[in-house]
Amino acid sequence: MLQAKFSVEEKQIEFLGSYKAYGYKDKSSMVRAAIEHFKKEMELESLRKSADLYSEIYSEDDDLKELTETALTGWPE
Numbered sequence: 001m002l003q004a005k006f007s008v009e010e011k012q013i014e015f016l017g018s019y020k021a022y023g024y025k026d027k028s029s030m031v032r033a034a035i036e037h038f039k040k041e042m043e044l045e046s047l048r049k050s051a052d053l054y055s056e057i058y059s060e061d062d063d064l065k066e067l068t069e070t071a072l073t074g075w076p077e
Helices: 010-016 027-060 062-072
Strands: none
Touching: 010 027, 027 062
């Protein structure tokens, strides 16, 4: 496992000190879990923005709507 050096605020150190109360074996595992959680949240936010953009484009493009309707013809409901 790689190591990194970074700075945190005193309140964050105090929070990390309670790692056992949150079910972690040590501070490092708590930080790794927090980073993974944050990474997933950032990826989800990116996906939401992408979906919003596609939705906006679709809502403004009549040709695309027509193409979609044509492709859906004959599909079961």
